[in-house]
Amino acid sequence: MVITFPHMGKVYISVKALFDDLRVRTVIPPPISKKTLEIGTKLSPEMACLPLKINMGNYIEAIKEGADTIVLTGSCGPCRFGYYGVVEKDILKDLGYDIEVVILDAPKTGHLNFINNIKKISGYSSIPDLAKAFRAAYKVTLEVDKLIDLLLYKRARETRVGEADRCLASFERMARQVHGSSQILDLTEQFMERASNIREERGFKPLTIGLVGEIYTLIEPYVNLNIESKLGRLGVEVHRGITLTDWIKTHLSLDMKYRQERKTMLAKAEPYLNLCIGGHAWETIASTIDFYEKGLDGIIQVLPFGCMPEIVAESIMPTIGTDLQIPIMTLSVDELTGEAGYMTRLEAFVDLLKQKKGKVI
């Protein structure tokens, strides 16, 4: 059995650590490229959401490198993500691929199934081994997110433009090569060190922008056209509305303190939206308000074209913008989004924030 899984930002680092520890062979799909997207777009329904298209591309590229089992997580609605696995399986079947698709549904929708599936893909490891591996992978996620956050801070302030990006790129290159959680953790530590040494422009006070929106688009740089890097290079400190760590805490852990915090956080959306409509629309609204309270200068919402829950959030955003007097921009991306137009919009938004701030001071 050789396992592969879809890309979503740095997820692969944690997943690889997990399977390495369980001594299960994996193929990490090649980094998402134009080719990946082309393959995916060709094979997927035209109106499917962008993440599904990229998943398909990831699978085909990973199968070429020897993967025979696909693992992905599911959920039970209301959004499409929960049915990705079934549609993807159907498409692969018609293409004639003899491949197993294991959908890991959140435990509450069928404990037995979840445990059986985990056992199946873990090569029947013992429960203590499993628990240990999961804990380690979680630790990896935490540390990698810390590294990303540090780089977000540095990128806005670096004296030599591009240094933070180079640091991240070499970290990712090496992360693919090391083996198991302990090596990855060591590596992360080294890069934390390297990142903290990035020289900052003294006394520079960057603009601050909060990113909110659909989780995949937020987390996967290929899809958001590397928005974090683009904004950072424009001298903006980026704050992330959702991280992989948040996702794991929400869906896989029983961290009660976090759940309580999350509740308080979501309650902030109350005047505008007070129930879950699927995806991360509720978080989008809540984080927007949270970022406002934290004094950020502006908000950018990103979503893949046609994303159902984010469209609801998108209709609420202008009202929040007016009520709270905070600039908000929505960017919807699809396979045709061009680099140039995108950049222009980001620059225009940053200029707007600069002007606004200039007036205030």
Added chain:
Amino acid sequence: MKIGIPRALLYPIFYPMWETFFKELGHSIVNSTRTNKRILDSGAKACVEDACLPVKIMHGHVIDLIDRCDAVFIPRLISISQEEYICPKFIGIPEMIKNSVKPCPSLIVLDYNAKKSTNMAYKGYYKLASDLGSSKKDIKQALERALGQQRAYERALLGGSNPLLALEGLETFSIRKEIKGTIGLIGHPYLIYDRYISMDVYKKLISHDYRVIVPENIRPEAIEKACSIYPKKLFWSYGKHLLGSGLYMLEQGLVDGLVLVTSFACGIDSFVLELLQRKNNRDYKKPLTIITIDEHSGHAGFDTRLEAFIDMMEWRKENGNNISSHGKGLYIS
């Protein structure tokens, strides 16, 4: 009180329930005008651009009711069946309207959530009506009568009727000549039962002398069973409804061909209609066409597509099931 009811989204399915309920409680009802260009344009203008057509049209219907009633009724159908949803946009529709229709008329929002049980869902009706000042006893009675009407309507649908016949009258849709065959017309109620949006597809098919059956004619149990071939329960009620009824029609040989109608940017259809088409291509190979509608769709392209499909049906009838080895070329999709 004068309550405005938009003829949009699931109105064709639930109007007996809603209208009876309000009438029984002593309110009067105004319906929005049937969908037309003005409604579509005003809705599209107010609503966020990325939304699907039916949601934009819903905005248009609300705008149409401004100044014509005391408040507009907006059902928030979170879930109409256990462990299922309809679509994220159905949950967020009141928020979309509140934030996009300016100035927004006052809204009466029904929160209907049968995710745990139908009885729980009725609470929404109690809440809504007691906010409007009705007593518990009156609400109970109104609800019972409304449910009675709704059930009778649903029985009629399962018996072969459909919302168009009920809403627009039977004569318009009768077949004059000999029936050439049966076509399954699959699509969300707000598409296929809206004569403007669907460019009258139902009537057009009938005027070609085909009998037309629709998802509303298929029993829920049959739909459920047909969908059980997939490894995971479908959690969208209408998604399941469309996919399952289509599968059932194919499986039982009830139809000679399928016409699928979908809205551009419909997230649910992008999945379920895909599964339906794949299954058909694999196992049944019936003529199938999929018609995607958006606000710029013109009648010309639509008619051409439908004609091509009818030609295919007729060709297949004459040539039996001799499918060329390049079967694919025969399907319009």
